Amino acid sequence: MIMIFGKPLLLLYGQLTLGLINGAFYALLSLGLAVIFGLLNIINFAHGALFMLGAYVAWALLEYLDIGYWPALVLAPLIVGVFGVVLEKTLIQRLYKLDHLYGLLLTFGCALIIEGLARNEFGSSGMPYAIPEALRGPLDLGFMMLPAYRAWVVVAAAGMCLLTWLVIEKTRLGSTLRAATENAKLVQAFGVNVPRLITLTYGAGAALAAFAGVLAAPIYSVNPGMGSNFIISVFAVVVIGGMGSILGSIITGFGLGILEGLTKVYYPEASATVIFVVMVIVLLARPAGLFGKA
Amino acid sequence: MPMSRRALLGTAAATALPILPARAQKPTLKIGVLTDLSGPYKDVAGPGAIESTRQAAEDSGLKAKGIEVEILGADHQNKADVGASVARQWFDRDGVDVILEGTNSGEALAVASVAREKNKVFLNSGAATSDLTGTQCNANTIHWVYDTYMLAHSTGGAMVKAGGDSWFFIVADYAFGHALERDTTEFVQQAGGKVLGAVRYPFPSTTDFSSFLLQAQSSGAKVLGLASTGTDGINLIKQAHEFGIPMRIAGLLVFLTDVHSIGLEVAQGLALTASYYWDLNPGTRRFADKFTKRQPGRRPTMVQAGVYSSGLHYLKVAAEMGVAQAKADGAATVARMKATPTDDDCFGRGSIRIDGRKLCPSYLFEVKKPSESRGPWDYYKLLATTPADQAFRPLAAGGCPLVKG
Numbered sequence: 001m002i003m004i005f006g007k008p009l010l011l012l013y014g015q016l017t018l019g020l021i022n023g024a025f026y027a028l029l030s031l032g033l034a035v036i037f038g039l040l041n042i043i044n045f046a047h048g049a050l051f052m053l054g055a056y057v058a059w060a061l062l063e064y065l066d067i068g069y070w071p072a073l074v075l076a077p078l079i080v081g082v083f084g085v086v087l088e089k090t091l092i093q094r095l096y097k098l099d100h101l102y103g104l105l106l107t108f109g110c111a112l113i114i115e116g117l118a119r120n121e122f123g124s125s126g127m128p129y130a131i132p133e134a135l136r137g138p139l140d141l142g143f144m145m146l147p148a149y150r151a152w153v154v155v156a157a158a159g160m161c162l163l164t165w166l167v168i169e170k171t172r173l174g175s176t177l178r179a180a181t182e183n184a185k186l187v188q189a190f191g192v193n194v195p196r197l198i199t200l201t202y203g204a205g206a207a208l209a210a211f212a213g214v215l216a217a218p219i220y221s222v223n224p225g226m227g228s229n230f231i232i233s234v235f236a237v238v239v240i241g242g243m244g245s246i247l248g249s250i251i252t253g254f255g256l257g258i259l260e261g262l263t264k265v266y267y268p269e270a271s272a273t274v275i276f277v278v279m280v281i282v283l284l285a286r287p288a289g290l291f292g293k294a
Numbered sequence: 295m296p297m298s299r300r301a302l303l304g305t306a307a308a309t310a311l312p313i314l315p316a317r318a319q320k321p322t323l324k325i326g327v328l329t330d331l332s333g334p335y336k337d338v339a340g341p342g343a344i345e346s347t348r349q350a351a352e353d354s355g356l357k358a359k360g361i362e363v364e365i366l367g368a369d370h371q372n373k374a375d376v377g378a379s380v381a382r383q384w385f386d387r388d389g390v391d392v393i394l395e396g397t398n399s400g401e402a403l404a405v406a407s408v409a410r411e412k413n414k415v416f417l418n419s420g421a422a423t424s425d426l427t428g429t430q431c432n433a434n435t436i437h438w439v440y441d442t443y444m445l446a447h448s449t450g451g452a453m454v455k456a457g458g459d460s461w462f463f464i465v466a467d468y469a470f471g472h473a474l475e476r477d478t479t480e481f482v483q484q485a486g487g488k489v490l491g492a493v494r495y496p497f498p499s500t501t502d503f504s505s506f507l508l509q510a511q512s513s514g515a516k517v518l519g520l521a522s523t524g525t526d527g528i529n530l531i532k533q534a535h536e537f538g539i540p541m542r543i544a545g546l547l548v549f550l551t552d553v554h555s556i557g558l559e560v561a562q563g564l565a566l567t568a569s570y571y572w573d574l575n576p577g578t579r580r581f582a583d584k585f586t587k588r589q590p591g592r593r594p595t596m597v598q599a600g601v602y603s604s605g606l607h608y609l610k611v612a613a614e615m616g617v618a619q620a621k622a623d624g625a626a627t628v629a630r631m632k633a634t635p636t637d638d639d640c641f642g643r644g645s646i647r648i649d650g651r652k653l654c655p656s657y658l659f660e661v662k663k664p665s666e667s668r669g670p671w672d673y674y675k676l677l678a679t680t681p682a683d684q685a686f687r688p689l690a691a692g693g694c695p696l697v698k699g
Contacts, residue, residue, distance in 0.1 A: 008512070011508065011509070011512055014508050015505050015508065018502070018504045018505050018508070019505075021502075021504075022502050116332065119332060119336065123336060123337045123551075124330075124333065124334050124335070124336040124337050124340075125334075125336075125337040125338070125524075125525075125528065125549075125551045125552055125554070125555040126525065126528060126555045127555065128555060128556060128557035128559075128560070130557075130559065131536065138537075138538060144508070145537070145538065147536045147537055147538075149536065150504075150536075218536075219502075219532065219533060219536060220501055220502075220529055220532070221525050221528040221529050221532065221555065221556075223525055223528075223555075225334070225525065226501070229498075229499060229501045230501065232499070233499075261505055264495075264505035264506065264509075265505065265509070268493050268494055268495055268496075268505075268506065269467055269494050269495075269496060270496075271495065271496055271500070271505075272496030272499040272500060273496070
């Protein structure tokens with residue numbers, strides 16, 4: 001058996017693959033955060049709660065309306081997106097003129113309220129959500145048996161990341177959005193409804209979080225705390241990638257997932273902290289993040 | 295007939311009452327249920343524990359004897375300092391006589407020392423640490439349902455006998471996980487098994503366990519021991535199923551509500567230990583039905599059963615020794631509780647040891663296949679029973695200062 005630093009190579013391949021899968025979640029979540037921060041200048045602490053809501057909506061669709069995984073993958077982000085629009089219209093919109101800190105506090109408060117309500121309504125131990133029938137079998141990769149569902153997660157997350165990046169960087173809508181961030185007044189003078197654009201962007205960010213939530217529902221426990229477990233690491237990913245940098249958050253998300261996977265083999269006790277160690281180093285060397293504009 | 299004697303006592307108390315001024319309070323025992331009302335153990339204990347206490351008050355029959363039972367509930371938020379300050383406030387300001395439950399080990403140890411300081415009573419059901427009846431035992435505390443030693447002994451010892459002689463552990467990297475790993479390792483080795491390895495994951499910030507599961511699988515061990523609980527345990531079991539890990543899984547602390555949350559399809563075959571399961575015998579079913587009336591759609595966990603059992607025993611003993619005396623001296627009440635045999639629907643007949651350990655049998659269960667289950671909450675089948683006198687750590691081995699005297 002080929003060994004690398006005392007670990008069998010095959011085991012290492014497996015761990016890299018798993019790291020990639022976790023990276024897919026990091027990328028998808030940090031992407032939504034980066035979009036919201038880049039275009040709205042809001043540090044959206046409610047992102048984890050929206051991720052959790054996505055999973056719960058998928059569960060509720062199945063439980064009460066008998067709507068399965070595939071439709072839920074579209075419906076749950078739509079529903080949570082609408083919820084995001086309402087949140088933006090009624091609360092967040094009032095804070096654009098104030099310091100970042102207010103937006104952070106408000107969204108953090110919203111996250112606590114949403115989680116608390118979910119815990120009150122559905123209990124703390126979570127809900128079962130089965131893996132869809134079509135993706136139950138394992139895939140033989142030669143070096144490991146990978147559950148088909150995990151492979152699907154990577155494909156779906158990477159696809160969604162690519163789509164979002166294309167929309168923002170390569171379409172007319174995306175260029176209007178970017179222009180509105182640079183100079184809202186000027187864009188408004190050209191007849192673009194900037195406030196509506198911003199509202200819809202927040203809704204889209206919320207929908208991205210919910211999409212990740214639906215992807216996560218079959219493999220993690222659908223419980224009220226599932227978002228807050230993720231969100232701190234995801235913020236670190238966004239900071240490392242560069243606040244507001246779309247491409248940065250995608251690449252950093254996948255990269256850190258792999259780094260975390262390797263840590264789990266060599267020194268598991270540190271696997272939760274390795275991301276933050278990287279964050280400290282990056283902040284010292286490049287305060288604007290790896291892909292951020294200083 | 296005991297009923298008529300009770301009625302007679304009741305009449306005696308009633309005739310004594312008119313001597314007092316008309317607005318004077320009846321003798322009142324105050325119970326505080328200090329539990330997790332908003333965090334990860336809300337389903338294991340939480341509102342269900344408060345309801346179990348109400349049931350105990352009702353079943354104690356004290357009302358008919360003219361004794362009022364008042365019940366308060368509070369959230370300890372799984373923080374030792376919050377638990378201790380609620381306990382202080384209850385004892386000092388609100389006149390609480392006894393605190394029940396206390397799911398979190400750190401919080402439980404803190405509340406136990408407040409109870410000793412104020413000479414009140416603390417009856418713990420939810421915490422796992424065996425230190426409560428070991429080096430940190432005190433004369434005001436009784437530990438009811440289970441502890442790390444009992445879980446490790448039952449699951450570790452019995453699994454090896456059933457053929458699971460090589461183990462790998464996935465451990466939550468904090469005191470509770472380490473204690474479970476250490477104790478279980480000892481029993482596995484005593485029974486002739488070996489431990490091939492262990493991996494410790496950061497607690498509580500880990501959600502993906504696939505990496506640790508693959509390491510466990512590549513160790514070649516037959517049994518995967520999960521020294522973790524709550525959401526982590528649920529995630530571990532779900533992901534082990536997803537990856538098709540071909541090992542026997544032993545959950546060292548899994549509650550009924552966890553299995554309910556995972557679903558039988560995924561949880562089937564899991565081995566776990568408990569001291570109460572609702573469908574064990576007519577008594578356990580009787581309590582479960584009362585519980586379901588109060589919490590529709592739910593069955594009680596062993597912690598909720600423990601809250602009922604400990605509350606009932608306290609009320610019985612306090613009424614026997616006199617409410618005024620029970621309120622005045624917590625240590626004397628606990629001493630009397632230890633001297634009185636316990637008897638209730640949930641745990642049957644039992645006793646309480648000098649170190650504050652409530653003795654009851656421990657049961658090794660296996661989670662049923664979906665085809666074996668007759669309906670919701672019909673989840674466990676009994677594999678083995680450890681008798682009460684062997685289930686817990688021997689008295690001499692605990693290091694409890696009360697034992698020497």
